[in-house]
Amino acid sequence: MEIIKGGVCAAKGFLAGGIHCGIRKNKTKKDLALIYSEKKAAAAAVYTTNKVKGAPLSVTKSNIANGYAQAVICNSGNANTCNADGIEVAEKMCDLIANELKIEKTDVVVASTGVIGQPLDITPIKNGIGSLVASLGKDNSKDAAEGIMTTDTRLKEIAVSFDINGVECKIGGIAKGSGMIHPNMATMLVFITTDCNITPAMLSKALSSDIKNTFNMVSVDGDTSTNDMVSVLANGMAGNDLIDSEGEAFSQFMKALNTVTVYLCRCIAGDGEGATKLLECEVSGAKDENNAKIIAKSVICSSLVKAAMFGSDANWGRILCAIGYSGAEVDVNKVDVSFKSSKGEIPVCKNGAGIEFSEEIAKEILLEKEIGIVVKLGDGDGKSVAWGCDLTYEYVKINGDYRT
Amino acid sequence: MEIIKGGVCAAKGFLAGGIHCGIRKNKTKKDLALIYSEKKAAAAAVYTTNKVKGAPLSVTKSNIANGYAQAVICNSGNANTCNADGIEVAEKMCDLIANELKIEKTDVVVASTGVIGQPLDITPIKNGIGSLVASLGKDNSKDAAEGIMTTDTRLKEIAVSFDINGVECKIGGIAKGSGMIHPNMATMLVFITTDCNITPAMLSKALSSDIKNTFNMVSVDGDTSTNDMVSVLANGMAGNDLIDSEGEAFSQFMKALNTVTVYLCRCIAGDGEGATKLLECEVSGAKDENNAKIIAKSVICSSLVKAAMFGSDANWGRILCAIGYSGAEVDVNKVDVSFKSSKGEIPVCKNGAGIEFSEEIAKEILLEKEIGIVVKLGDGDGKSVAWGCDLTYEYVKINGDYRT
Numbered sequence: 001m002e003i004i005k006g007g008v009c010a011a012k013g014f015l016a017g018g019i020h021c022g023i024r025k026n027k028t029k030k031d032l033a034l035i036y037s038e039k040k041a042a043a044a045a046v047y048t049t050n051k052v053k054g055a056p057l058s059v060t061k062s063n064i065a066n067g068y069a070q071a072v073i074c075n076s077g078n079a080n081t082c083n084a085d086g087i088e089v090a091e092k093m094c095d096l097i098a099n100e101l102k103i104e105k106t107d108v109v110v111a112s113t114g115v116i117g118q119p120l121d122i123t124p125i126k127n128g129i130g131s132l133v134a135s136l137g138k139d140n141s142k143d144a145a146e147g148i149m150t151t152d153t154r155l156k157e158i159a160v161s162f163d164i165n166g167v168e169c170k171i172g173g174i175a176k177g178s179g180m181i182h183p184n185m186a187t188m189l190v191f192i193t194t195d196c197n198i199t200p201a202m203l204s205k206a207l208s209s210d211i212k213n214t215f216n217m218v219s220v221d222g223d224t225s226t227n228d229m230v231s232v233l234a235n236g237m238a239g240n241d242l243i244d245s246e247g248e249a250f251s252q253f254m255k256a257l258n259t260v261t262v263y264l265c266r267c268i269a270g271d272g273e274g275a276t277k278l279l280e281c282e283v284s285g286a287k288d289e290n291n292a293k294i295i296a297k298s299v300i301c302s303s304l305v306k307a308a309m310f311g312s313d314a315n316w317g318r319i320l321c322a323i324g325y326s327g328a329e330v331d332v333n334k335v336d337v338s339f340k341s342s343k344g345e346i347p348v349c350k351n352g353a354g355i356e357f358s359e360e361i362a363k364e365i366l367l368e369k370e371i372g373i374v375v376k377l378g379d380g381d382g383k384s385v386a387w388g389c390d391l392t393y394e395y396v397k398i399n400g401d402y403r404t
Numbered sequence: 405m406e407i408i409k410g411g412v413c414a415a416k417g418f419l420a421g422g423i424h425c426g427i428r429k430n431k432t433k434k435d436l437a438l439i440y441s442e443k444k445a446a447a448a449a450v451y452t453t454n455k456v457k458g459a460p461l462s463v464t465k466s467n468i469a470n471g472y473a474q475a476v477i478c479n480s481g482n483a484n485t486c487n488a489d490g491i492e493v494a495e496k497m498c499d500l501i502a503n504e505l506k507i508e509k510t511d512v513v514v515a516s517t518g519v520i521g522q523p524l525d526i527t528p529i530k531n532g533i534g535s536l537v538a539s540l541g542k543d544n545s546k547d548a549a550e551g552i553m554t555t556d557t558r559l560k561e562i563a564v565s566f567d568i569n570g571v572e573c574k575i576g577g578i579a580k581g582s583g584m585i586h587p588n589m590a591t592m593l594v595f596i597t598t599d600c601n602i603t604p605a606m607l608s609k610a611l612s613s614d615i616k617n618t619f620n621m622v623s624v625d626g627d628t629s630t631n632d633m634v635s636v637l638a639n640g641m642a643g644n645d646l647i648d649s650e651g652e653a654f655s656q657f658m659k660a661l662n663t664v665t666v667y668l669c670r671c672i673a674g675d676g677e678g679a680t681k682l683l684e685c686e687v688s689g690a691k692d693e694n695n696a697k698i699i700a701k702s703v704i705c706s707s708l709v710k711a712a713m714f715g716s717d718a719n720w721g722r723i724l725c726a727i728g729y730s731g732a733e734v735d736v737n738k739v740d741v742s743f744k745s746s747k748g749e750i751p752v753c754k755n756g757a758g759i760e761f762s763e764e765i766a767k768e769i770l771l772e773k774e775i776g777i778v779v780k781l782g783d784g785d786g787k788s789v790a791w792g793c794d795l796t797y798e799y800v801k802i803n804g805d806y807r808t
Contacts, residue, residue, distance in 0.1 A: 052728030052736045052756070082724050084757045116721025117758040179708065221707040222626065223722070224729035303625040303707070304584055304803055311804030317520025318627070320486055321584065324456030325628035332456045352456070353488045354521040393797045399708055400715030 001162045001256060007141025010159030010172035011195035012237035013038040017135030018147030021128030023077040023120070032125060033147030034132050035072040035191055036101060041235035043069035043109065044204035046211055048228035054079050055086025056110045057229060059094060063106045067200025069233055070107040072191050073097045073132075074148050076176070080112035080120040081226045089120050096126055100133045109231050113150055113176060113189055116226060145174040148189055151398055152178045156267040162256040164249045167240035169196040171256045175264040179221060179273035179399060190215070190230040190264055196253055197236035198243040206254050207232055214261040217293065217386040219301045220272035221395070232257075269387035270370070274394030277309055278387065281373040286382030291328040293384040298326030299373060300388035309371055310390035314339060314362035316348040319373060334378040341368035405566045405660060411545025414563030414576035415599035416641035417442040421539030422551030425532030427524070428481040436529060437551030438536050439476040439595055440505060445639035447473035447513065448608035450615055452632035458483050459490025460514045461633060463498060467510045471604025473637055474511040476595050477501045477536075478552050480580070484516035484524040485630045493524050500530055504537045513635050517554055517580060517593055520630060549578040552593055555802055556582045560671040566660040568653045571644035573600040575660045579668040583677035583803060584629040594619070594634040594668055600657055601640035602647040610658050611636055618665040621697065621790040623705045624676035625799070636661075673791035674774070678798030681713055682791065685777040690786030695732040697788040702730030703777055704792035713775055714794035718743060718766035720752040723777060738782040745772035 009016050016035045023031040043064040047057050063069065073093055080086050090110050098105035112120065135143060145155045159172030177188030198206075207230065215230060236242070243249045270278035281299045286292035299305055302322040308315040316337050324332060337349040343365045348357050365371075413420050419440045427435040447468040451461045467473065477497055484490050494514050502509035516524065539547060549559045563576030581592030602610075611634065619634060640646070647653045674682035685703045690696035703709055706726040712719040720741050727734060741753040747769045752761050769775075 050725065050728040051734060052724045079721075082721060082753070082757050115719075116725060117753065118721075119758075223706055223708045223725060226725050226728060302627055303799075304627045307800050307803030308805075310800060313805045315519075317483075317486060318584075320456045321454065321520060321627060321630050324454040324630060330455060349486070349521065353486050354523075391800055391803075393800050395707075396711050396714060396795055396797050396800060399711030399795075401712075401717045 001160050001259060004159045004161050006159045007157035007172045008035050008144060008174050008191060008193045009138050009141040011170040011193045013195060013235050014193045015136040015138055016140045016144035017132060017137060018143035019128055019131050019135050022124035023075055030143060030147040031075055031077045032128055032132055033074045033144040034136060035144055035193060036136055037070050037233055037235045039235045039237060040068050040070045040107060041233040042067060042198055042200040042203045043231065043233050044200060044207045045109065045229055045231035046207060048225055050224050050226045052082065052226045054081040054112060054227035055083065056080055056090040056112045057227065058087060059090040060109050060111065063094065063108055068107060069109050070103045071097060071101055072109040072231065074111040074189065075125065076113050076148050076150050078112060078114040078118055078120045079116045079227050082117040083119050085119065089122055092122050093125060096129045100129050111189055111229055113148060113227055141174060148176040150176060150178060151273050152176050152271055154271045156264055158260055158263045160256055160259050162252055164196065164240040164252050167238055169194060169238040169240055171196065171260055173260045173264055175268055177268040178271055188225065188228050188268060192232040192260060194232065194234045195236065195238035196234050197238060197240045198234045198253060202243050202250060203232055203234050206257055210254065210257050210261055214258065214265050217297060217384065218265050218269050219297060219388050220269065222301050265387050269389050272389030273398045274392040275389030276392055277390045278370045279309055279373060279389055281375065281386045283375045284383040285377040285379055287329050287380040288382040289384060292382035294326050294328040295323050295330065295375065296384045296386035298322045299375065300386040303391055306388065306391035309366065310392050312363055312366035314348055314359065314366060320349065320352065330377060331379055336376040338374045339365050340372040340374055341365045341370060343368055405564050405663060408563045408565050408574065410563045411561035411576045412439050412548060412578050412595060412597045413542050413545040415574040415597045417599060417639050418597045419540040419542060420544045420548035421536060421541060422547035423532055423535050423539050426528030427479055434547060434551040435479055435481045436532055436536055437478045437548040438540060439548055439597060440540055441474050441637055441639045443639045443641060444472050444474045444511060445637040446471060446602055446604040446607045447635065447637050448604060448611045449513065449633055449635035450611060452629055454628050454630045456486065456630045458485040458516060458631035459487065460484055460494040460516045461631065462491060463494040464513050464515065467498065467512055472511060473513050474507045475501060475505055476513040476635065478515040478593065479529065480517050480552050480554050482516060482518040482522055482524045483520045483631050486521040487523050489523065493526055496526050497529060500533045504533050515593055515633055517552060517631055545578060552580040554580060554582060555677050556580050556675055558675045560668055562664055562667045564660055564663050566656055568600065568644040568656050571642055573598065573642040573644055575600065575664055577664045577668055579672055581672040582675055583625060584627045592629065592632050592672060596636040596664060598636065598638045599640065599642035600638050601642060601644045602638045602657060606647050606654060607636055607638050610661055614658065614661050614665055618662065618669050621701060621788065622669050622673050623701065623792050624673065626705050669791050673793050676793030677802045678796040679793030680796055681794045682774045683713055683777060683793055685779065685790045687779045688787040689781040689783055691733050691784040692786040693788060696786035698730050698732040699727050699734065699779065700788045700790035702726045703779065704790040707795055710792065710795035713770065714796050716767055716770035718752055718763065718770060724753065724756065734781060735783055740780040742778045743769050744776040744778060745769045745774060747772055
């Protein structure tokens with residue numbers, strides 16, 4: 001497996017583009033993105049578990065119920081959620097792009113991201129649809145990635161090439177996500193493309209299995225969005241033998257998919273609203289995987305842990321506290337905690353009690369941009385990793401008046 | 405019922421005091437508090453559900469297992485939690501105060517609050533125990549209240565007088581709590597005293613029932629502390645007929661207790677770390693009380709709602725979002741939301757979709773110090789209230805480097 005350039009355009013037969021159509025006032029910010037596959041592709045998606053769901057999610061779900069799609073359209077600046085005409089507008093977006101691309105309107109994955117509860121005017125999208133299709137190109141993954149950004153400060157894109165029985169396949173993805181991030185059974189907006197030849201059923205299986213250990217283990221602020229979605233399109237143009245069951249080829253695909261998703265998870269957590277640090281909590285020795293997950297996520301979600309990390313303060317008591325209220329089965333007298341970064345690793349708690357450590361070395365470790373919180377439970381084989389970020393003044397600033 | 409002065413000393417036979425003994429470096433901050441009843445009192449307490457529990461909680465639990473106590477000792481500046489010698493130190497605190505007061509050491513409620521995981525040196529407590537007892541007085545509830553404060557900016561104290569079958573009873577309480585506040589089946593530190601004559605069993609029943617709608621509905625930051633406790637001492641000196649079963653007298657007592665606890669809840673939420681506003685979420689029309697509670701608490705806990713309230717931004721979409729991910733049974737198409745304060749009330753969402761409203765009036769309402777978020781679900785009779793506060797720069801500052 002090798003990291004390559006090209007994002008969602010890396011795989012054969014995929015083009016992408018992005019434009020500013022006028023949903024946002026800021027004309028320098030792209031607000032409409034398109035991904036197109038020359039061939040109809042197997043499609044799978046997972047959605048937010050929030051009971052308040054964005055209208056585009058319902059439309060997408062219905063469109064890809066047959067397991068296929070050919071294009072993804074997504075706007076930023078408006079979530080098209082909690083609007084009386086939401087479904088109608090989302091369907092109209094599909095109609096417009098299908099007409100322009102000359103594909104079936106039920107082969108469109110549609111998504112929106114931005115403010116909740118403000119009607120989405122279709123006019124700028126209608127007026128821009130020609131330019132959007134004209135913007136499609138093999139080198140334009142970054143334009144699409146930019147078109148879906150909201151409070152994101154960094155573009156999130158990756159691609160890898162991998163090998164299935166001697167046939168080179170590629171898989172790539174783009175993501176947006178910075179606030180209202182606490183995915184549960186689904187996630188922020190992530191669009192993945194691959195030229196791997198795989199059935200819709202196996203594609204769906206791969207995605208559902210992968211997100212449990214990737215996007216569902218990310219939290220920026222504990223708020224599960226109404227519009228989260230991860231979708232994958234697989235157009236089969238790599239020419240490998242069709243993957244229609246589990247086995248070596250499926251494992252290879254899962255591994256490549258996981259490389260893409262873990263990378264994007266780290267991007268999203270590290271670019272959390274206002275974040276200055278990426279936090280990675282590694283839990284091992286838990287009773288089982290489920291308990292490990294509960295603990296890793298509880299630590300990563302604690303406002304007090306997040307604020308301590310912002311201050312580079314080795315306040316491990318807050319980690320014990322978050323483990324204690326997590327609801328997981330745990331023997332608190334066996335918990336070991338250490339902090340690590342590129343500057344080294346320092347144990348701070350052994351068997352549930354503090355140990356002497358150098359505050360200076362701890363500070364040096366915690367001043368880095370990527371911090372590992374290592375929790376060992378001595379209780380079994382369960383392990384898990386969760387990703388989050390620190391809580392900063394900037395988060396409060398961004399969210400104190402997001403709409404203006 | 406009437407609000408009166410005196411805090412935990414309002415009830416007959418209770419004295420209180422507080423001193424600086426040297427646990428904290430800042431000599432102007434009291435760090436040791438004492439409450440004493442001239443007569444042995446019925447005692448009840450509820451404790452944190454965090455699996456990591458402060459050592460003092462275990463000692464208190466064992467001490468009041470027989471239903472009686474006569475004194476409360478509490479230090480601030482150190483939580484005596486996650487320390488190898490925690491139990492020993494907490495028991496030593498009981499020994500010292502019992503000797504000085506000439507009471508049984510098992511009649512002491514002991515508590516600690518402050519940093520987790522730093523050994524608590526008994527020396528300053530030992531040296532100060534004489535001064536602590538000498539500080540006891542009928543007018544000194546405020547000294548005790550000050551002795552238990554950590555990041556609190558405001559002293560939290562109340563007392564009420566009430567009538568049981570023509571006999572005047574009094575009940576009063578003090579509280580501390582500002583961060584790491586998300587009580588679950590128990591709460592932050594609250595000490596309540598009453599001269600009402602009530603059995604330990606009924607006192608315990610009253611407390612357990614009350615906290616479900618009071619302290620368990622408060623959240624400052626979603627972090628359930630390791631040292632939360634509410635305790636009540638009832639010494640019977642008011643002389644009312646012993647309350648040993650449910651009935652009119654018990655209801656009168658419950659009402660007085662609830663007045664004290666709701667007041668202290670609002671104090672704690674409004675003085676949340678860094679808070680500029682008290683948030684009160686009133687949910688009605690839920691399927692049942694449990695669903696109402698889940699929703700009220702989800703709204704109050706949302707970082708995004710909290711940050712929006714800091715910015716006085718009527719971003720109701722985030723309230724819908726928090727309702728949607730709460731896990732409660734709810735028909736999102738029937739949700740109405742309005743904001744209110746002393747400046748008035750403004751509806752912003754009707755049947756799950758936005759309605760036109762004046763941003764100027766909404767701003768004016770949201771600029772107040774006490775904000776009501778009113779959620780109507782049109783789904784049944786369930787209702788609930790939860791209390792929280794806004795998320796501010798100051799919260800991040802306080803918690804970015806709490807230990808230094």
